[in-house]
């Protein structure tokens with residue numbers, strides 16, 4: 226069964242967030258939590274100490290800008306034109322050079338093979354549904370240098386939050402609203418298998434159980 230998707234629909238949400246004066250996808254409190262996760266991942270011994278990083282689903286740019294601030298050559302790909310324009314404005318404001326590309330993570334043809342030392346899932350993989358997930362992982366494999374790192378941080382497990390429970394379709398493990406599959410809540414072992422099926426070697430992983438919110442699977446894998 227092919228599920229209906231609407232990745233460009235994220236643009237409407239970014240337009241609302243900009244109007245509301247939010248900093249990006251996350252509010253300030255959510256950003257602090259996510260930022261500290263990114264900082265922990267950078268500090269991990271397996272994370273490259275320098276080089277080039279691509280963020281998948283770079284939104285309004287905060288993560289890719291953080292990498293640029295730390296001296297990495299940083300790039301991001303994002304489906305929402307509003308978010309890309311917002312991210313480019315922030316890069317100019319902060320005097321940081323980041324390549325923000327508007328496009329879908331299912332097609333990374335903007336970059337040659339072996340382009341990046343690391344690819345970071347900017348909480349985007351759980352937005353990708355069905356066979357598109359294979360495309361993202363095979364494209365990610367292609368653009369990573371041999372030995373390059375894939376960092377995944379993705380919602381997983383059983384639905385916990387009331388809204389998620391309401392929208393959850395157990396047959397597909399997707400959150401579906403208005404007839405569109407919008408988030409995939411895979412079992413950790415299934416997501417890990419997708420990663421290894423794409424050719425990656427799993428370095429390590431953990432499931433973070435978050436009280437009251439969805440669990441996250443954190444995975445470090447190598448090309």
Ligand SMILES: C[S@@+](CC[C@H](N)C(=O)[O-])C[C@H]1O[C@@H](n2cnc3c(N)ncnc32)[C@H](O)[C@@H]1O
Pocket residue numbers: 232235236249250251259281282283284285286287288302303304305308328329330331347348349352353
């Ligand atoms: C949870 S948000 C995180 C945004 C950003 N990484 C951050 O940390 O602020 C997930 C992002 O993935 C983007 N996205 C969803 N589907 C996409 C696709 N097919 N291609 C590119 N970006 C996509 C969304 O527009 C959204 O910006």
